Amino acid sequence: xxxxxxxxxxxxxxxxxxxxxxxxxxxxxxxxxxxxxxxxxxxxxxxxxxxxxxxxxxxxxxxxxxxxxxxxxxxxxxxxxxxxxxxxxxxxxxxxxxxxxxxxxxxxxxxxxxxxxxxxxxxxxxxxxx
Numbered sequence: 157x158x159x160x161x162x163x164x165x166x167x168x169x170x171x172x173x174x175x176x177x178x179x180x181x182x183x184x185x186x187x188x189x190x191x192x193x194x195x196x197x198x199x200x201x202x203x204x205x206x207x208x209x210x211x212x213x214x215x216x217x218x219x220x221x222x223x224x225x226x227x228x229x230x231x232x233x234x235x236x237x238x239x240x241x242x243x244x245x246x247x248x249x250x251x252x253x254x255x256x257x258x259x260x261x262x263x264x265x266x267x268x269x270x271x272x273x274x275x276x277x278x279x280x281x282x283x284x285x286x
Contacts (some may be wrong), residue, residue, distance in 0.1 A: 157214075161177050164233075175221055204255065208255045219241070222245065225236035
């Protein structure tokens with residue numbers, strides 16, 4: 157994503173630079189979150205779902221802007237960004253498949269916990285029920 161961002165900055169298609177930058181920053185945030193074990197501290201956030209949505213949106217966005225960059229602009233940096241964008245689309249699609257399997261496992265794990273059982277555990281839910 158960062159290489160694609162640099163290619164778009166150097167090209168005539170500089171209007172497309174925001175999408176790779178946001179995807180890079182989002183991937184960096186999720187990497188930092190997993191590395192610092194925030195996924196274990198914040199159980200209310202569905203981390204596999206966040207990673208799944210990042211993969212899906214990145215694949216769709218990279219595919220769309222790569223087609224636009226390759227077809228509309230003729231400079232070398234735009235073509236390079238488009239080629240790297242197509243490669244990133246494939247990588248994100250593979251990551252999408254792997255993350256989808258993790259998400260299914262995560263959701264099956266969560267479906268065994270009933271919402272009624274969580275209400276009586278104590279904490280904020282029991283305070284709100286009283």
